[in-house]
Ligand SMILES: Nc1nc2c(ncn2[C@@H]2O[C@H](COP(=O)(O)OP(=O)(O)OP(=O)(O)O)[C@@H](O)[C@H]2O)c(=O)[nH]1
């Protein structure tokens with residue numbers, strides 16, 4: 001009787017737990033996004049720690065949502081750390097791939113096919129609180145970006161960014177057999193900055209090309225959203241997208257009960 005009651009109690013109080021991995025090049029804003037998500041969705045509601053350092057290893061937290069726990073794995077994006085990502089693929093329920101929209105070279109995206117005026121996608125409206133003057137992206141941080149950006153290309157005064165590196169890394173993630181069918185959210189981060197590339201250009205010039213190369217059999221839920229992890233704009237919407245897509249995909253990737 002005791003065991004039955006205990007079992008029923010557990011059933012009534014337990015929730016599904018899903019896991020999501022944050023991927024992207026170093027300096028993309030994964031840890032900043034993670035901090036904002038924790039601040040919004042953990043019971044303690046801690047202030048986000050926005051002075052980040054490059055992640056070596058992993059940061060983990062569990063968000064408490066009304067209908068599930070969402071475990072976040074924030075891993076390091078530096079080149080030497082990317083080989084560790086694959087150890088998370090089999091157990092993750094969604095992938096959030098974060099792009100630094102100020103470091104993928106506007107010029108290159110346009111040459112790769114996205115029109116200047118692009119077809120605006122109403123669904124994915126731009127984040128409109130651009131406050132570059134107040135941007136805490138300091139000189140020191142920019143230094144960090146230059147030194148860690150192995151794929152960073154510049155030609156004269158033109159900053160061509162890390163578009164190719166970003167594309168290759170994303171392709172590599174999606175080609176891995178263990179990520180097949182896993183919902184993918186691509187976040188065009190740093191949309192608060194004046195020099196960011198608009199989400200429509202990122203979709204046309206980068207994401208579309210990556211998907212064209214995907215195996216025809218690999219059907220996955222995907223979405224591109226503009227965010228500013230630093231200001232927090234779009235973070236809640238991003239978490240909500242993940243929440244709905246992992247549930248949708250639960251027959252393929254069942255949750256664990258907690
Ligand atoms: N302006 C602006 N800066 C941002 C934004 N998100 C992150 N940053 C800055 O970008 C830098 C890198 O952010 P992190 O969150 O540490 O980047 P990361 O992807 O975790 O980097 P690794 O751990 O090395 O892989 C920091 O200086 C952040 O303040 C954003 O939305 N807007």
Ligand SMILES: [Mg+2]
Pocket residue numbers: 030031032052053054055074075076077
């Ligand atoms: Mg980090």
